[in-house]
Amino acid sequence: MSxxxxxxxxxxxxxxxxxxxxxxxxxxxxxxxxxxHGGLGSLWxxxxxxxxxxxxxxxxxxxxxxxxxxxxxxxxxxxDVKGDEYAHNKGRLCIKGILNRDILYTSDRxxxxxxxxxxxxxxATWDEAMELIxxxxxxxxxxxxxxxxxFYGSGQxxxxxxYTANKLFKAGIGTxxxxxxxxxxxxxxAVGYLSVFGKDEPAGCYEDIDHADCFFITGSNTADCHxxxxxxxxxxxxxxxxxxxxVVDPRRTRTAKxxxxxxxxxxxxxxxxxxxxxxxFIRLGxxxxxxxxxxxxxxxxxxxxxxxxxxxxxxxxxPERVAxxxxxxxxxxxxxxxxxxxxxxxxxxWTMGINQQSQGTAANRLLNAMHLLTGHFGRxxxxxxxxxxxxxxxxxxxxxxxxxxxxxxxRLVTNPEHRAEMEKLWGVPPGTINPKPGYHTIAxxxxxxxxxxxxxLCFCTNPGQSLPNVERYREAIRNTxxxxxxxxxxxxxxxxxxxxxxAAMWTEKEGVFSQSExxxxxxxxxxxxxxxxRSDLEILVxxxxxxxxxxxxxxxxxxxxxxxxxxxxxxxxYNFAGIxxxxxxxxxxxxxxxxxxxxxxxxxxxxxxxDPMAQGNRRFDFYGRPxxxxxxxxxxxxxxxDPTDAEYPLILSxxxxxxxxxxxxxxxxxxxLRSVHPExxxxxxxxxxxxxxxxGMEVIVKSRxxxxxxxAWITEEVRPGxxxxxxxxxxxxxxxxxxxxxxxxxxxxxxxRCAVSVRPQEGSETAYxx
Amino acid sequence: MLLIGSxxxxxxxxxxxxxxxxGMTSAQLLRVLGVIAAALGVVLxxxxxxxxxxxxxxxxxxxLLFAGLFLLPVVAILGTTATVFEETKTVESCNSxxxxxxxxxxxxxxxxxxxxxxxxxxxxxxxxxxxxCHTTYGIHGTLAGKRDGFRHWLLYVTGTYQEPVQYSxxxxxxxxLACHSQTSVWEEVRAHQLxxxxxxxxxxxxxxxxGPVHPAPPERTALxxxxx
Numbered sequence: 001m002s003x004x005x006x007x008x009x010x011x012x013x014x015x016x017x018x019x020x021x022x023x024x025x026x027x028x029x030x031x032x033x034x035x036x037h038g039g040l041g042s043l044w045x046x047x048x049x050x051x052x053x054x055x056x057x058x059x060x061x062x063x064x065x066x067x068x069x070x071x072x073x074x075x076x077x078x079x080d081v082k083g084d085e086y087a088h089n090k091g092r093l094c095i096k097g098i099l100n101r102d103i104l105y106t107s108d109r110x111x112x113x114x115x116x117x118x119x120x121x122x123x124a125t126w127d128e129a130m131e132l133i134x135x136x137x138x139x140x141x142x143x144x145x146x147x148x149x150x151f152y153g154s155g156q157x158x159x160x161x162x163y164t165a166n167k168l169f170k171a172g173i174g175t176x177x178x179x180x181x182x183x184x185x186x187x188x189x190a191v192g193y194l195s196v197f198g199k200d201e202p203a204g205c206y207e208d209i210d211h212a213d214c215f216f217i218t219g220s221n222t223a224d225c226h227x228x229x230x231x232x233x234x235x236x237x238x239x240x241x242x243x244x245x246x247v248v249d250p251r252r253t254r255t256a257k258x259x260x261x262x263x264x265x266x267x268x269x270x271x272x273x274x275x276x277x278x279x280x281f282i283r284l285g286x287x288x289x290x291x292x293x294x295x296x297x298x299x300x301x302x303x304x305x306x307x308x309x310x311x312x313x314x315x316x317x318x319p320e321r322v323a324x325x326x327x328x329x330x331x332x333x334x335x336x337x338x339x340x341x342x343x344x345x346x347x348x349x350w351t352m353g354i355n356q357q358s359q360g361t362a363a364n365r366l367l368n369a370m371h372l373l374t375g376h377f378g379r380x381x382x383x384x385x386x387x388x389x390x391x392x393x394x395x396x397x398x399x400x401x402x403x404x405x406x407x408x409x410x411r412l413v414t415n416p417e418h419r420a421e422m423e424k425l426w427g428v429p430p431g432t433i434n435p436k437p438g439y440h441t442i443a444x445x446x447x448x449x450x451x452x453x454x455x456x457l458c459f460c461t462n463p464g465q466s467l468p469n470v471e472r473y474r475e476a477i478r479n480t481x482x483x484x485x486x487x488x489x490x491x492x493x494x495x496x497x498x499x500x501x502x503a504a505m506w507t508e509k510e511g512v513f514s515q516s517e518x519x520x521x522x523x524x525x526x527x528x529x530x531x532x533x534r535s536d537l538e539i540l541v542x543x544x545x546x547x548x549x550x551x552x553x554x555x556x557x558x559x560x561x562x563x564x565x566x567x568x569x570x571x572x573x574y575n576f577a578g579i580x581x582x583x584x585x586x587x588x589x590x591x592x593x594x595x596x597x598x599x600x601x602x603x604x605x606x607x608x609x610x611d612p613m614a615q616g617n618r619r620f621d622f623y624g625r626p627x628x629x630x631x632x633x634x635x636x637x638x639x640x641x642d643p644t645d646a647e648y649p650l651i652l653s654x655x656x657x658x659x660x661x662x663x664x665x666x667x668x669x670x671x672x673l674r675s676v677h678p679e680x681x682x683x684x685x686x687x688x689x690x691x692x693x694x695x696g697m698e699v700i701v702k703s704r705x706x707x708x709x710x711x712a713w714i715t716e717e718v719r720p721g722x723x724x725x726x727x728x729x730x731x732x733x734x735x736x737x738x739x740x741x742x743x744x745x746x747x748x749x750x751x752x753r754c755a756v757s758v759r760p761q762e763g764s765e766t767a768y769x770x
Numbered sequence: 771m772l773l774i775g776s777x778x779x780x781x782x783x784x785x786x787x788x789x790x791x792x793g794m795t796s797a798q799l800l801r802v803l804g805v806i807a808a809a810l811g812v813v814l815x816x817x818x819x820x821x822x823x824x825x826x827x828x829x830x831x832x833x834l835l836f837a838g839l840f841l842l843p844v845v846a847i848l849g850t851t852a853t854v855f856e857e858t859k860t861v862e863s864c865n866s867x868x869x870x871x872x873x874x875x876x877x878x879x880x881x882x883x884x885x886x887x888x889x890x891x892x893x894x895x896x897x898x899x900x901x902x903c904h905t906t907y908g909i910h911g912t913l914a915g916k917r918d919g920f921r922h923w924l925l926y927v928t929g930t931y932q933e934p935v936q937y938s939x940x941x942x943x944x945x946x947l948a949c950h951s952q953t954s955v956w957e958e959v960r961a962h963q964l965x966x967x968x969x970x971x972x973x974x975x976x977x978x979x980x981g982p983v984h985p986a987p988p989e990r991t992a993l994x995x996x997x998x
Contacts, residue, residue, distance in 0.1 A: 045921060046914070046939030049973045083978055090986040093978050095961045098968075227979070235883035659961065672964050 050080045057084060057588070058523050059513050061103060061156075061506045062096045062661050064388030065228045066515025068588050069093065069100060071507060073526050078104055078507060087588040088206050088519070094227035096661055099670050103506065104527065106669035110489035110502035111531025121500060126532065126542075129499055133457075134546040136481045140454035141173065146434070150177035150444055150453050153402060154460035155185060155393025158511025158523070160561035161536045162396040164553060165459070166408070168540065171426045172549040176413050176438030177453065179404050181461040182393040183441040184468075187746035188355040189386040190398050192364025195745070196372075196631050198624020199410045199573055200398050203605040204347070204383025205517040205591060209233055211381030213240065214343030216336070218248035218270070218367070219353020219752075223255040224658040226387050229349070229516075230255065244343065246336050248273065249353065250653060251682070251724055252717045261336055264719045266327040267653045268753040271359050272637040273326050273333065274366035275317035280337030281374055282311055288375030295620050296372055297627065300634040313634045325637070327719065341374045345381030352389060352655070356752045361745035362635035369632040378607050378620055388516045395514025399574060400565070404438030408565075409572035410624070413437050425568050428552065440747035441467075442740050449476035457543070459485045459536055460503065462663040464493035466727065468749040469705045470735035485539055488665045492730050503536050504529035511537070511558045512584065518602075520579050521589030537561070570595065573613040573623055640753065642704065642739045644721075648755035650687065651722045652701060652737060660728045668730070679732050681710035682724040683758060688714045691758055698764035701725075703737035703756045710734075712758075723758060727751070797856030804849015811842030858919055859901040867926045869935055872993035874900075876985045885983045894949075903983075906942045934987035940972040947976070 041047055052072030060067045068087020072080035081101040083091035113129035114121040124132075140148045151165050162180070169178045182190075190200045197203070209215075209232045222230040237243045237258075247259035248270075256262045265273055281287055287307075298305045300313075319330035319337075326333070340346050348371065354363045368384045376382040388394050401408040411418035419433045439447050445467060447453040456477075467473045477496040484497035487505035494500045508529035514520050529535070534542075537558060544553040555561040559581045569592075570577040576592035578599045583590060591601040593613050606622055608614040614621035622630045644651060659676045660667045667673050681699060693699055695714045700707050701723070710725055710732055718724050725734050739754040815838040818831065826834065857863055865874040877886045877899060886903075889895050895902045905915025918938075925931040947969070950956045957963075961979070968974040977983045985993055 042939075044917070046918065046937075046941075049940040049971055080973075082975075083981070085982070085986045086988060090982045090989075091978075092981050095965065095979070098965070098974055098978055231979075238888060239881045239883040659964065672968070675964070676960065 048080075052080055056507075056524050056526055057086075057585075058507060058526075059391065059515075059521050059589075060093065060097045061100055061391060061666070063226055064155075064390055064393060064516045065089070065226045066391060066513060066519060066521065066589075067093055067097050067228050068521070069097060071100075071524075071526060076527055078527060084588065087521075088517075089228045092228050092231055095659055095673075096667060097228070099667070099672055100506070102670045102672070103666050104508065104530075106488075106666075108488050108490065108665075108669050109530050110486055110494070110500060110533065112502055113532065114489070114500040116498050121494075121497075126534075129501060130542055130546055133455075133483055133499060133543065137455050137547065140481070144452075144454060146173050146175040147177060147436075147438070148453055149173065149175060149455045150179065150439065150457070152441075152444065152456055152458040152461065152463065153178070153180035153397065155180065155182045155388070155390030155397050156460045157392065157396055157536055158509070158513065158558065159392060159396045159400060159520070159565065160511050160558045161459070161540060162392075162402040163400040163408075163565050164537060164540050164544075164555070164561055165457075166400050166402040167426060168544050168547075168549055168553055170407070170413075170433055171423070171428045172544065172552045173547070174432065174434055176404050176434050176436065177444065178402050178438060179441045179444050180397050180402060181441075181463070181466065182390065182397040183403060183746075183748060184356070184466060184751070185352065185389045185748075186355060186386075186393045186398065187403070187748040188357070188360030188364050188743055189350075189388075191361045191743075191746040192368060193386070194410055194624075195361070195633065196365055196368045197606070197622055198626075199605075201394060201518050201605075202383070202385045202516070203378065204385050205603045206232060207603055208345075208347050208381050208383045208385065209236055211379075212236065212343075212345050212347035213242065213381065214244045214246070214339050214346040216246045216248075216340055216346060216348040216370075217255060217259075218348065218350045219355070219363075220349055220351040220387060221249065221251070221253040221255050221353075221655060222349060222351075222387070223258070224253065225351070225389075225656050227658065229387060233349075234258070244339050246339060248336075250651075250719055250722045252719075254658075261332065261339065263326075263328045263332055263336060266325070266719075267353075267651050267722065268357050268359070268640060268750070269322070269326040269637065270354060270357065270363040271366060271635050272317060272322040273328070274363065274370060275314050275635070275637070276319045276322045276326075276333050277337045277340065277370055278310070278366070278373060279314040279317050280319065280334055281341050281370070282314065284338065284341055286341035287373050290619070291372055291375050291377075294618070295622065295629055296632050297625075297629045298632050298634065305634065310632065310634055313636075317637075322637075327721075340370065340376070343376070345379055346371070346374070346376040347381055348384045349387055350385075351387040353752055355386075355746075355748055356750060357748075358641050358741050358743055358750040358753075359635070359638055360743045360748050360750075362633070362638075365631075365633040366635060368630075372630055372632060378604060380604075383604070386516070391515065392513040394516065394518065395512065395520055399514065399569075404440050404444070407433070409569060409574040411572075421571065425571060426552070440742070442742050442747065442749060445473040445476050448480045448482075449473070451479070453480065455481040455483075457483050457485065458493065458497075459540075460487075462486075462491050462493045462665055464491065464496050465663040465730055465733060465735065467740070468735055468738040468751060469740040470733055470738075471706050472740070485536060486665070487533065488669075491665050492663070492733070501539055502529075502531060502533035503539065504533050508533070509535035509537070509558075512562060515589075518591045519589040520576065520584065520592060522581070522584035524585070575613065640755075641741045641750070642754045644755040648703060648757050649721075650756050650758060652703065652734075652754050652756040653722060653724050653752050654727045654734050654738060655724065656726055656728065660726070662728070664728045664730060668728075678726040678728045679711055680713035680725065681758070682713050682715050682718040684716060684718050684720040684722070685714050686720045687723070687758070688712065691760075693758065693760055698761035699758050700761050701734070701737055701756050701758055703739070703754050705739065706736035708732055708734055708736045709761055723756065797853050800849045800852035801857070802849075804846045804853065807842045807845035807849060811838050811846065814838040814842065855916070858916075859898040861898065861900050864900040867922070869926060869931065869933070872990035873984050875993045882985075884985060885977065885981060903945050906944055907948060911942075911944075934990060941975045941977065943969050943972050943976050950976075 053074045056071045058071045067089040068084030070082050083093040085091040113124045115124045151169050194200045245259045246261045247256040248263045292307050319333035323330040371377045371384040407422045482497045483499045484494045485501040487503045507526040510525040541556045555564045566577050575595040578594040578596040579590045594601045605611045606620050693712045697712045699712045741750045818834045864870045876882050877890045
């Protein structure tokens with residue numbers, strides 16, 4: 001039946017047009033989601049969610065794991081960061097690694113120099129700020145001598161920057177007052193290695209994780225604080241479930257929850273525990289006699305002793321005797337010792353829980369001794385491995401010797417030969433380097449308090465929050481001509497500073513980082529710093545030139561400084577002359593020693609055949625020691641310097657959480673992490689009940705030094721008698737309560753143990769908000 | 771059209787019932803049918819055009835041409851399509867390309883820590899393990915998966931791919947979240963909540979923290995089979 005033509009239209013659409021549209025719509029429905037990202041290209045292949053112009057190889061800004069990252073740049077901005085599949089982390093990153101993409105663009109970047117006038121920071125030009133700084137430094141040096149000025153740096157500066165500052169102050173200005181936050185972080189590990197092997201830095205590497213069948217993780221919440229190292233440990237356990245994991249920690253951390261054996265030790269009793277472990281090694285007949293006879297010496301203080309003295313020494317540390325002190329049943333200690341000694345390859349991992357103690361050096365020495373005595377050393381998987389906290393504490397500060405007692409490559413300022421060597425290498429007249437060590441960190445801030453140190457250049461760190469007993473030293477900072485060079489403002493340090501200089505950070509400048517396994521790796525400059533910010537190296541060079549040390553600081557670009565530094569390393573067993581900028585830009589970092597450009601780097605030190613510095617063909621060559629033997633030190637558990645008593649019955653320990661880093665100047669402003677406020681205090685239900693504390697209640701933590709409020713978090717993750725919080729919060733400064741007691745050898749403060757009381761804040765009801 | 775429709779309905783019937791009992795997959799049966807149909811079509815066309823042409827009326831000639839040029843090719847296409855859709859879901863199919871050997875060798879390594887190997891050996895994904903994670907749910911996911919497979923095949927046979935092969939674009943986290951996101955273990959991890967937007971938009975891949983999914987490029991050489 002034929003219809004009038006006009007009736008075949010439906011609202012002006014012909015049947016042919018309708019069919020066409022239906023066809024197109026069907027096609028769009030089917031292909032739409034495929035082509036949702038990237039337009040037509042997605043019909044052929046999957047497209048990235050974030051378009052990127054170029055990918056560049058780099059290194060994460062945060063912890064000492066030192067993960068390789070790929071950094072995506074578009075239109076002059078960092079837009080994406082992903083893990084580098086070619087690096088040791090095999091493409092993995094933690095949440096902080098992922099959020100490197102946002103760190104440059106937070107709201108509190110320091111943008112221009114500021115000078116304090118009448119108590120307020122006012123914008124200034126670079127010239128005004130630098131002229132003022134130089135005038136004040138020169139005036140102080142002229143009136144009070146070079147030891148009246150100081151440099152306070154960071155394990156987050158590039159190696160080129162720490163090296164330049166160290167050289168400027170020690171070989172130029174003539175003071176050894178060069179310190180930095182690694183004193184708060186790694187000093188005990190460094191002194192531990194140095195006094196055992198004669199050279200600092202671990203002998204092993206990350207690859208050892210793939211071979212160990214027993215892990216002894218102590219003083220480290222690896223799962224939260226070094227997540228990618230932890231994932232590698234878990235990889236080992238997933239692939240070989242028989243791998244045995246021992247965790248020593250006062251808290252039932254995420255790391256401890258995965259342990260086969262958890263020793264919930266009281267903070268600060270590690271020396272007793274490790275002596276008990278050695279006691280068990282001897283009792284079980286698990287001492288490697290070849291090691292004792294051929295490769296070890298034994299020392300008690302200055303006195304050289306024998307293995308028999310060690311045997312007698314540990315008699316008083318039987319597991320039963322230390323059980324009460326350590327808070328760990330003797331059976332668990334025996335099990336741990338048995339597993340440690342009888343495994344095919346045992347690897348120890350530790351970090352701040354060991355280092356931040358008044359017996360941090362002793363604990364480090366004993367950890368190394370446990371490996372040396374049982375022969376769990378120098379084989380794949382068998383090693384004593386200290387993890388670093390910052391992205392460049394090892395290479396930047398420990399290796400360059402940028403600490404008050406040190407000179408480059410494990411040299412000491414007190415050693416005349418070492419001084420002479422460095423004077424020659426730096427091309428300065430004999431006698432230039434001051435033979436007296438400078439102030440270690442706590443002594444430096446005490447000298448500022450007394451007025452003995454007048455001017456301080458502080459780079460890339462936040463002592464106004466991170467020092468122990470911080471209120472005392474905040475006052476010292478306020479009363480000193482204190483120059484805070486930082487990428488962020490305000491911080492708890494810049495609020496006290498006389499001058500604030502804006503610094504570039506991460507990929508706004510180029511340079512070399514190192515991580516826990518002696519790997520030097522390169523961070524490229526990809527974008528411009530914001531406002532008037534300059535790289536720390538530029539600022540240091542400018543300062544040096546204005547101070548009249550232009551002739552000394554001739555290397556002024558990162559590459560020039562690196563070339564000078566690697567050539568200097570060739571005059572030491574660190575020798576990494578073969579690690580050139582060209583290689584660093586191409587390769588995923590290289591482990592030193594690496595004496596030539598053809599050398600692949602060294603996974604395990606002190607092994608003839610593997611370590612280019614080791615001589616002969618014996619099992620080991622501990623070339624850092626004059627007699628070629630590593631040292632086993634005898635140490636006793638000392639009484640606590642800040643003991644608990646009726647007034648301060650609890651032990652406070654501090655640490656970190658997964659999402660934030662250090663004093664949160666970086667992570668605190670990253671949008672994805674802003675909702676995480678670590679302002680709680682962990683307390684066990686038994687203690688909470690005893691002190692009338694309810695969950696969520698505001699509580700006051702009080703120590704012999706000061707007090708601070710927190711919100712109570714009642715949890716069994718912390719053991720009775722111990723409370724825990726982080727040092728992240730800028731609002732609630734836990735360091736008002738921590739002790740500025742230091743280790744006698746490393747001078748590292750004891751953040752992991754101080755005596756406190758906890759009480760409900762007046763008027764505080766339970767304030768739990770879910 | 772009716773014939774084609776009926777055939778399509780038969781595919782799932784074959785795949786799940788009688789054929790499985792005979793130890794033959796539906797894809798294998800359809801492949802045989804497709805080959806037979808293709809061969810029949812070619813023979814029929816030759817016979818019709820060069821041998822039997824004079825024996826049939828115009829109408830009969832056209833019907834035979836219709837069978838040789840349309841009906842039998844349709845059966846052949848259905849057979850090959852079913853083969854492509856079904857057979858390519860298997861791990862063996864992926865492993866038929868040399869470039870995939872390191873991935874499959876790792877998948878089946880009982881001591882490998884990769885995500886792929888752990889899902890395989892713990893039978894978290896019981897069959898067609900490659901396909902399961904490399905196609906997304908729903909028809910669009912299937913289409914995207916087939917598009918990827920076709921591209922990979924094309925690059926492989928033309929030798930235009932570059933080693934080490936890399937995953938193109940952003941991985942759809944939906945594949946992981948379909949199983950994991952409903953679990954309390956997943957919900958309790960604060961980082962998952964903090965990155966929820968990034969995870970649902972695929973801006974950040976689950977594998978970033980939980981990988982590596984497969985051996986990293988430097989490890990693949992060791993897992994490559996002996997013969998090139």
